[in-house]
Amino acid sequence: MKFLRDTWLVFQGQIMNLLRQPVWIIVGLFQPVMFLLLFAPLLKPALSAGGAVSDADVYRTFVPGLLVMLAIFGGLFQGFGLIAELRAGVIERSRVTPVSRNALLLGRSLQDVVSLLVQAVIITVLALPFGLRVQLVDLLLAYLMLGLIALMTSALSYGVALLLKSEDALAPVMNTLSQPLLLLSGILLPLTFAPLWLQRVADWNPFSWAVDGTRALFAGDPGAPEVWQGLVITLVLAVISTVWAARMFARSIR
Amino acid sequence: MIETKGLRKSYRSRKGTVDAVRGVDLYVEAGEIYGFLGPNGAGKTTMLRMLATLIRPDGGEAVIAGADLLRAPGEVRRRIGYVAQGGSTLDDSIAREELVRQSRFYGVSKAESVRRTAAAMEAFQLTEFAHRPCKTYSGGQRRRVDIALGVIHRPTVVFLDEPTTGLDPQSRAHMWDEIRRLRDEGMTIFVTTHYLDEADALCDRISIMDHGTLVAEGTPAELKREIAGDVITLGVNGATAQAAKLLDGAAYVSSIEQTAGGLRLYVDAGGTAIPQIMRALDGAGLTLGTIELHRPSLDDVFLEKTGRSLRES
Numbered sequence: 001m002k003f004l005r006d007t008w009l010v011f012q013g014q015i016m017n018l019l020r021q022p023v024w025i026i027v028g029l030f031q032p033v034m035f036l037l038l039f040a041p042l043l044k045p046a047l048s049a050g051g052a053v054s055d056a057d058v059y060r061t062f063v064p065g066l067l068v069m070l071a072i073f074g075g076l077f078q079g080f081g082l083i084a085e086l087r088a089g090v091i092e093r094s095r096v097t098p099v100s101r102n103a104l105l106l107g108r109s110l111q112d113v114v115s116l117l118v119q120a121v122i123i124t125v126l127a128l129p130f131g132l133r134v135q136l137v138d139l140l141l142a143y144l145m146l147g148l149i150a151l152m153t154s155a156l157s158y159g160v161a162l163l164l165k166s167e168d169a170l171a172p173v174m175n176t177l178s179q180p181l182l183l184l185s186g187i188l189l190p191l192t193f194a195p196l197w198l199q200r201v202a203d204w205n206p207f208s209w210a211v212d213g214t215r216a217l218f219a220g221d222p223g224a225p226e227v228w229q230g231l232v233i234t235l236v237l238a239v240i241s242t243v244w245a246a247r248m249f250a251r252s253i254r
Numbered sequence: 255m256i257e258t259k260g261l262r263k264s265y266r267s268r269k270g271t272v273d274a275v276r277g278v279d280l281y282v283e284a285g286e287i288y289g290f291l292g293p294n295g296a297g298k299t300t301m302l303r304m305l306a307t308l309i310r311p312d313g314g315e316a317v318i319a320g321a322d323l324l325r326a327p328g329e330v331r332r333r334i335g336y337v338a339q340g341g342s343t344l345d346d347s348i349a350r351e352e353l354v355r356q357s358r359f360y361g362v363s364k365a366e367s368v369r370r371t372a373a374a375m376e377a378f379q380l381t382e383f384a385h386r387p388c389k390t391y392s393g394g395q396r397r398r399v400d401i402a403l404g405v406i407h408r409p410t411v412v413f414l415d416e417p418t419t420g421l422d423p424q425s426r427a428h429m430w431d432e433i434r435r436l437r438d439e440g441m442t443i444f445v446t447t448h449y450l451d452e453a454d455a456l457c458d459r460i461s462i463m464d465h466g467t468l469v470a471e472g473t474p475a476e477l478k479r480e481i482a483g484d485v486i487t488l489g490v491n492g493a494t495a496q497a498a499k500l501l502d503g504a505a506y507v508s509s510i511e512q513t514a515g516g517l518r519l520y521v522d523a524g525g526t527a528i529p530q531i532m533r534a535l536d537g538a539g540l541t542l543g544t545i546e547l548h549r550p551s552l553d554d555v556f557l558e559k560t561g562r563s564l565r566e567s
Contacts, residue, residue, distance in 0.1 A: 002361070005358075006359070009355055009358050009359065012355070013351075013355050016348075016351060017344070017346065017347070020346050020387075021346065084344065085344065087340075088340075088341060088342070088343060088344045088345075089338045089340050089341050089342040089343075090342060090343065090344060090347075092308065092336075092338050092342070093336075093338065093342040093356070093403060093404075094359065095307075095308060096306050096307060096308065096331055096334070096335075096336040097331060097356070097359040097360060097407075098328055098331045098332050098359070098360060098361070099359040
C-alpha cells in the first residue's frame with residue numbers, strides 16, 4: 001500500500017517535470033519520424049526480395065522495428081535526467097525521507113514507459129496514411145512488449161547512472177551498449193537477409209527476439225511462437241533490471 | 255536528543271584506508287542550536303551524512319530523537335530533517351509542488367500536506383513566488399525553499415549543512431532568524447558552518463572536529479575562556495621570523511603563532527605585555543608596523559585547537 005502510494009507520488013512528480021518540458025517528447029520523436037519519412041521508402045525495393053510488395057507490407061515490417069528502437073533508446077538515455085537530479089540534490093532529499101526505495105526507481109521507470117507509449121501511439125498514427133494496418137488486440141500486445149522493453153532499458157540506465165554518477169561516463173557506456181544492440185536486432189532490415197553467422201550472433205540479442213515478436217503481431221499472427229518468446233524474454237529481463245536498479249537506489253542504509 | 259558513542263567510518267581508496275571519522279562521542283541537548291565546525295576534510299560531512307542516515311557507520315552507536323541509528327534508520331528518518339549544502343531542487347521544479355510531495359513522502363495525507371505547505375510558504379515568506387520555477391528565485395529564496403522542504407514534516411531534529419554559505423549578509427541574517435524560529439518551535443538544530451561569527455552568534459554550543467575526532471566542545475563563551483588571557487597581533491614589516499624568535503620564550507608570552515600578515519601572541523595580560531613587546535622589538539632594532547590587542551574570538555579557539563585558521567582551511 002505504502003509502496004504503491006510512494007510509486008504513484010514519484011511517478012506523478014516525474015510526469016509533472018515532463019509536462020513542464022513537453023519538448024522532450026517531440027525531440028525523442030524526431031529520429032523515428034525521420035526514419036519513417038526518409039528511410040522507410042527505400043525499403044520497398046529491398047524488401048521485395050523477401051516477398052513484400054505493397055506499401056502496407058513495408059510498413060508492417062519496418063514500423064515494429066522502429067518502435068522497438070524507440071523503446072530501447074528512449075529507455076537507455078533516461079539516466080541523464082537522473083544524474084541531473086543527483087547533482088541538484090533531489091535524490092539525496094528523497095533518500096532521507098522514509099519513501100520506499102523501490103518506489104524511487106519504479107515511479108521513474110513507469111513515467112518513462114508512459115512517455116514511450118505516447119510516442120509509440122504517435123508513430124503508429126503517423127504510419128497509418130502509408131498503409132499500415134494492424135488489429136487493435138495485436139497492437140495492444142505489441143505495446144505491452146514495448147512497455148516491458150522501456151521498463152528494462154530505463155531501469156538499466158538508472159542503475160548505471162547511480163553507479164557512474166557522471167554524464168561524461170554514462171554517454172560512452174550507453175552508446176557502446178546501444179549500437180550493437182541496434183544493429184543485431186534486425187530493426188532496420190530483417191535478419192532473414194543476414195548471413196548465418198550474423199543470425200546466430202543475433203540470437204543472443206534479446207531485442208532481436210522482441211523485434212521478431214512485434215513484427216509477428218503487426219503481421220496479424222499473435223499465435224506465432226515469436227510472440228510469446230519475445231514477451232517472456234522481455235518480461236524476465238525487465239524484472240531483473242528493475243530489481244537490480246532498485247537495489248542501487250537502496251544502497252544507503254535500508 | 256542526539257547521542258553518539260564511538261561513531262566511526264572509514265573509506266577505502268587507492269592510497270589505502272582513510273579513517274574519516276574515528277570514534278566520535280557527542281551529545282546534543284533537546285532544543286539546542288548545536289554548531290559543528292571543522293576545516294575541510296576534517297570528517298564533518300561524513301559525520302553529518304551518517305547522522306542523517308545517508309551512509310552507514312562502520313561502528314559505534316547513535317541514538318537520534320530516541321531512535322537507534324543502526325538498528326532503526328527508518329525510524330530515525332521519520333524524526334529528522336536534513337538540508338544538504340548543495341540545494342535540493344531542480345531548476346524547473348515548482349516549490350509548492352515539491353513541498354506537497356515532500357510532505358506526502360512522510361505518509362501525510364494530501365489535504366494535510368496542502369495545508370502544511372501553505373503554512374510553510376507563509377512562515378518562510380515564499381508565498382509570493384512559490385508557484386514559479388525555482389530557477390527564478392534569488393539565492394536566499396532558494397535556500398529558504400530547501401529549509402522549508404527539510405522541515406515540512408515537523409521533525410524533532412534538523413540537520414543543516416552550511417545553510418548560509420554563499421548568501422549575502424542580509425540573507426544570512428534572515429536565515430539566522432529562520433533557524434532561531436525553528437528552535438523556538440521546539441526543534442533541535444544541528445548546524446555545520448564555515449563562519450565562526452555565525453557559530454558565535456547563533457549556536458548555544460559548538461564542537462570542533464579535526465582529523466576525524468572532536469578536539470573541542472562547549473558553549474562559545476566557555477571555549478573562548480579556555481584561551482586564557484588576551485590575543486595580540488603584530489605586524490613587523492617582513493621581520494616576522496626574527497620577531498618570533500625574539501619573543502618566543504619571553505615570560506609574558508604564553509604561546510606564539512605566525513600568521514599570513516605577522517604574529518599572533520597569546521598573553522596573560524595584554525595591558526602590561528604591549529609595552530614590554532614594544533621595548534623588546536625596539537631593543538633588537540625591529541620596526542613595529544602595527545599592534546593590536548583583542549579578546550580571544552572563536553577564530554583563536556579554532557586556530558589553537560586545529561593549528562589552522564578556518565579561513566585558510
